[in-house]
Amino acid sequence: MAEHPHRHPTAPRDWVDGHVDRWQPVLPELDPDIEGAVTRMQRLVRHLGRVREQGVAEHGLHKHEFDTLHVLAGRGGHAAPSDLRTDLNLAPASVTGRLEALERRGYISRTPSTEDRRKVDIVLTDAGRAAWHEALDVVGREEHRLLGVLTVEERRTLSDLLRKVMLVQEAGG
Amino acid sequence: MAEHPHRHPTAPRDWVDGHVDRWQPVLPELDPDIEGAVTRMQRLVRHLGRVREQGVAEHGLHKHEFDTLHVLAGRGGHAAPSDLRTDLNLAPASVTGRLEALERRGYISRTPSTEDRRKVDIVLTDAGRAAWHEALDVVGREEHRLLGVLTVEERRTLSDLLRKVMLVQEAGG
DNA sequence: GCACTGTATTTCGGTGACGAAATTTCGGCA
DNA sequence: TGCCGAAATTTCGTCACCGAAATACAGTGC
Structure with a gap:
């Protein structure tokens, strides 16, 4: 089954959902939420970089x-x-x-x-x-366009969750 | 006050909190949660990239x-x-x-x-x-080490929030 | 004063990435 | 069939980046 077990069956799926589905059979030990979150961060960061490149180019x-x-x-x-x-x-x-x-x-x-x-x-x-x-x-402007879909509470939740992860990274290994 | 208005006053702060504080007076229209989330994603992605580079180099x-x-x-x-x-x-x-x-x-x-x-x-x-x-x-391994601090529910929340943002990006401007 | 270690910056050589243009092939349509 | 726009890939020229070595200076110990 290609669906994430805990999400609504008709919830919209992004590119990463398909990506995770493709990998699941190859690497079953993969945590879909970790892989999904990391992959989405990677793609969002890259996208924002490209937009910034193109935006400042106008100046x-x-x-x-x-x-x-x-x-x-x-x-x-x-x-x-x-x-x-x-x-x-x-x-x-x-x-x-x-x-x-x-x-x-x-x-x-x-x-x-x-x-x-x-x-x-x-x-x-x-x-x-x-x-x-x-x-x-x-x-x-693009950051606001993208993150603007989230409510104020959701934005804070996102930022807080990422801070929690950041603190582990900063603590070092 | 340097504190985020809605967080517990003694909650641990990461590097990005300081970064946002430094820019707030210069650019008051900045949303701390958007700026914080984006900056954290950027730094996490870069960190994971460096670790991966160093890890696969051993092979x-x-x-x-x-x-x-x-x-x-x-x-x-x-x-x-x-x-x-x-x-x-x-x-x-x-x-x-x-x-x-x-x-x-x-x-x-x-x-x-x-x-x-x-x-x-x-x-x-x-x-x-x-x-x-x-x-x-x-x-x-590093991805699991970092995102492992989040509970299962938190990980899913993070992934779901990011999907919501991704869908806006994929829809285009 | 002199050697030594550490820091700041530049130079050099090489590699990956990109945009733009060229090449080959496909698919539709007259 | 023959043309023509679209797609897949490569070539070319350029640029930013990096690692390593070189240069210049600072600070310390003798």
């Missing part, structure tokens, strides 16, 4: 450019490359590449730090702040 | 290689590139690249389909199936 930015400006703005407009490395979860080499591109476009400035000369001071320029701010409202 | 595979073999095995060991394209959410060009690498390693075979000559029959070889099977039990 002349790429997703990774916007993300970089975003964390920079979140830090008050000035930071060191190593700060961005942790916030963006990037390899050091990748930060350099992003900053070079943003500097060429005039969105940030890079000056050697006087206080610690290993460091580099990254400052968001006025142009950079303007670009970030223009693209800002596009981001989050 | 001489990369994450994207394992994922490809996994989907192929899930379809009974034979499929067309376009099947993988949808299952893996990839651009057509990326599928070709992955298949070429797997073919070089002897894990799959590619033969032009006789029935529809636009298509290509991809078949999992014995070596490919063995590689997949060896790495298999590593994958999913």
Whole structure:
């Protein structure tokens, strides 16, 4: 039977339900709810990423450019490359590449730090702040469209359940 | 006040709670539960990806290689590139690249389909199936460790809420 | 002052992913 | 039959990312 045993037989099914059904005979030890939740998170995150890419493109930015400006703005407009490395979860080499591109476009400035000369001071320029701010409202619109189907209580339940999982991850293994 | 207004004041807080608090003054229109849920999904997905990458590496595979073999095995060991394209959410060009690498390693075979000559029959070889099977039990262990903190009912609730969101995404804009 | 260890950043070489365009084949329709 | 739009796959050019090594500097111990 392809139906989830505890759901209403006519409840709408998404792509992942079919995915889980296909795997059930191959890997019977699979928990349908764990597999379903993880797979849905993966696909939702990927979808939101694509939409953001496409949305900020209308403002002349790429997703990774916007993300970089975003964390920079979140830090008050000035930071060191190593700060961005942790916030963006990037390899050091990748930060350099992003900053070079943003500097060429005039969105940030890079000056050697006087206080610690290993460091580099990254400052968001006025142009950079303007670009970030223009693209800002596009981001989050899709998140609201998708999660908007949930009631306020459901949204809080979702967030709370995910927090519970996050805490296990943060505690480490 | 940094506390979420409806949660118990001493409830444990994860990294995302702090993240939301930091952005709240900058972007007051932000819904904490939407932002929290989305951010947590993003970080959980990235974490699971890293663990999977590291886990299958012990068996001489990369994450994207394992994922490809996994989907192929899930379809009974034979499929067309376009099947993988949808299952893996990839651009057509990326599928070709992955298949070429797997073919070089002897894990799959590619033969032009006789029935529809636009298509290509991809078949999992014995070596490919063995590689997949060896790495298999590593994958999913972390998912169970993390989502295992939730009760059976909570897991189903989580999966159901995410399905509700997925259906909106699948319906399109 | 000098060696040593650790940190910050960049450079280099290589790989995977993507969009766009080309190629081959299918399926319908005149 | 012969054409034509659609579908499946590959090729091509480009780009961001990563790991590892290189460079430059800071801080500590002697």
